[in-house]
Amino acid sequence: MPRPTKQSPERGSARTRLLDAARDIIRAKGFAATSVDDLCRAADVTKGAFFHHFGSKDALGVAAAYYWAETTTAFFAAAPYHAPADPLDRILAYVAFRKAIIMGEIAEFTCLVGTLAQEVYASAPDIRDACGRSIFGHTATLEADIEAARRDRGIISDWTAESLARHTQAVIQGGFVLAKAGNDPELARESLDHLDRYIRHLFHVTEEDAK
Template identity: 55%
Template sequence: MSKSASPSPLSSASGQAPGCPSVPASRRPNARERLLDAALKLIRETGYAATTVDALCAEAGATKGAFFHHFASKDDLAVAAAAHWSETTGALFETAPYHDPDDALDRIFAYLDFRDALLAGTVPEFTCFAGTMIQEVHESAPAIRDAAYACVTGHAHTLEADFAEALALCGPPDAPSAQSLALHTQAVLQGGFILAKGAGHAGPARESLAHLRRYLEQLFDRKETGHA
């Protein structure tokens, strides 16, 4: 995907240590959910291979027994976490206000504004879980790679209708396809995330997003509108 997170909605895994007496661990949202949230957090911070099952359990306030009760293996958790990521970010994007404008092109630029606004907080908070996993396991764990890539293409797909509509209204005759544009949008975001990780801040991601905005403004011959 490329779905990134605003600090709050996606950083929900509690770091509560096992043994904390206030709330019995088994009474909080079930261990499966907590383990999935922990996976999103830790894997975005340190990558898949470097995230151990023990660390996942500690972060989630669960035990190994709970882990292997819900997931057949670490890889199995990764696949489930990809689905979890799609759900979480899917909800975030579905209810976001960038769908409001009547004009398709306005919605696209509003989407870019929204993505820019998500570039807040620390690097692991706004970068993409799916992109991180794809890069790490693409050769070694096809099941995880496919699940993570489906997050990306799935999210890109939600942009296609707007691109198609904008293309029909004011696209140039030799325009690329809506699908290609939607995927390129995600590629720019993913690339921006990598540079942001290298730089240690969102700066490069913001700049690439601005270039993408300019590209689309030129492509659709819209020179104003954007506020970013």
């Protein structure tokens, strides 16, 4: 039950502002390098407010992962790639959409929960699990289309819809890693072209089909 604050009722509650700050700062600096004071400064709240809303820094990490899951779920649900009638077209539109939103600064298009999980998977299992739920919850949204496309075309395969959905995520996450290491967003886009080609192959899309 958030309540409008006196100083900035329009900017959202302190809790939301802290989560927004966490999203931006952790993506840029990593979780351990982001201090509680950093977050309070960015969100323009005091430490008292921070520890009122979150029991610890780790608890904020968990909350940030859930917040990421919520906001990205809404973002992808509202995205235009669901429009095509053919499920395979929706899958390819998804890949194209993922490629299209790779722009601007690296910290702005990369994945919070991927970064976070990679960093804290061994030392903060609760944060890791929250990240896992966000990632695999997202892959699950692709499975229905993959399965439908497979049935539509009578594809007999040694791969499952779950597996291909996860692979899609792996390519995206791996592209982010390369983009960061090479300091070049194009490296992330490049792998999505290979993924697109791979998916067309799995569903036997030929040159003639493309027209």
